[in-house]
Amino acid sequence: MQTNMPDIADTAPALQTGKLDWVGMGEIELPFIFESRDLSPVTVNAKARAFVNLHKEDAKGIHMSRLFLALDLLSTEQQVNPQTIAQALDTFITSHEGLSDKAQIEFKFELPLRRKSLLSGKAGWKSYPVVLTSTIENNIISYELTVDVTYSSTCPCSAALARQLIQNAFNEKFNQETLSQKDVHEWLGTTQGIVATPHSQRSIANVKVKLDSNIQEFDVVTLINTLEAELKTPVQAAVKREDEQEFARLNGQNLMFCEDAARKIKALLETDNYSDYWLQINHYESLHAHDAVAIAVKGIEGGYKA
Ligand SMILES: Nc1nc2c(ncn2[C@@H]2O[C@H](COP(=O)(O)OP(=O)(O)OP(=O)(O)O)[C@@H](O)[C@H]2O)c(=O)[nH]1
Known part of the structure; x- marks a missing residue:
């Protein structure tokens, strides 16, 4: 040398x-x-x-x-x-x-x-983007953990408009006083019965939390699990028909604007007592070519900025 x-x-x-x-x-x-x-x-x-x-x-x-x-x-x-x-x-x-x-x-x-999977007992891999930032300043360490959770969001406005079309189609089809339950049941199972469907979209929650300086271990899984449980419609890995049907039910029962998703996650992070957090909800719209976005922070002095 x-x-x-x-x-x-x-x-x-x-x-x-x-x-x-x-x-x-x-x-x-x-x-x-x-x-x-x-x-x-x-x-x-x-x-x-x-x-x-x-x-x-x-x-x-x-x-x-x-x-x-x-x-x-x-x-x-x-x-x-x-x-x-x-x-x-x-x-x-x-x-x-x-x-x-x-x-x-x-x-x-x-x-x-x-x-x-939701019902069938199968399982599969899903990858979650993680960013872990660790900083030491004045001998104090701080850790920030960012995860992205992908989920499906169905538009509540579109759902209401679709329901109205279904009601109108029902009125046109069944204008007599007495209805046959069998006929209505059969008709509901046709494309004409459910004449319109609301749009839904793949959506991503970017969530950053500040961790306690004294943590002994990271806990990424709990953060991801609680976010997915709150959103209720995370994208799935292994899917059989029974899982797909359950996913359709969950979507129908959890209609969300980006504001709804942002408020849900904000309330969750408040409850979980993180000293600071930042979140951005992205609904990659299927109605529009642009996205719907909502951002929130805890709002503490000197903390994360929206
Ligand atoms: N500081 C600095 N180093 C650079 C940059 N771009 C490349 N390097 C290279 O990084 C290499 C490693 O630098 P040092 O850590 O000082 O290497 P060294 O002198 O062999 O290591 P020590 O003996 O430990 O100081 C050098 O070859 C630099 O040329 C730059 O923008 N800034």
Whole structure:
């Protein structure tokens, strides 16, 4: 190995002096084993971002390789949990003595979960996009967890309009005083009986929560499960006809504007007592070519902004 290689991060003058909020690397490819409550440790293929601040105004730069190697240790010799992330953040700062006093790691990955069908007892995989951001500042660690939950939303306005058309069709078809239950039952089973159907759409709830600084373990599954239970119509993995029929019933009984979904999730996050949260509901409309969107935050001072 060649000795006396120039090390400009340490020796060269900065072109322009000044403090920087974050310096580091993005899109780092990082497979690791993720630990979370109620989940067997699972290998995920993350994209990482790793940062420190640069508060020494005349330093040329930070030492990227030190951040990269601390992350690599997390990937190859450890499993990812709050304790190992805290160690990596600590290494980021101790390896930048005099340069940095804040550090941040962001992991973006898909978490595969086994999901049960609604009625048939089958199961299948569903992947959930997760972003886990961990920051240390003034020796205090904060964790933010973002998950995306995909669900189906049926438009309440469209449902009411469809019902009116069904009523009109009924009046036209059955104008006599006494009705035959058999005839009505048969007619309801035809396309003319249910002459209109409301539109529904694939929808995504993006939910970010701030976790307690002292958590001993992550708990992504509970957050996803409670969001899906509240929305009631998460997209399904394994589906037999009985599951599809139950899904149709759930959609019909949980008609939602994006405002309804946003209010439901907001109330849930309030009940679950998160110190802060941000949510965005996206209904990818099938009536319009544009989307319906609702955003809400807890609204605390210095907290997330809508
Ligand atoms: N600071 C900084 N480094 C960069 C940038 N782009 C590439 N690098 C490279 O990141 C590499 C690693 O930097 P260091 O961590 O200082 O590497 P090193 O000097 O071998 O490691 P130490 O001996 O631990 O300081 C260097 O080869 C830099 O050229 C950049 O925009 N800023």
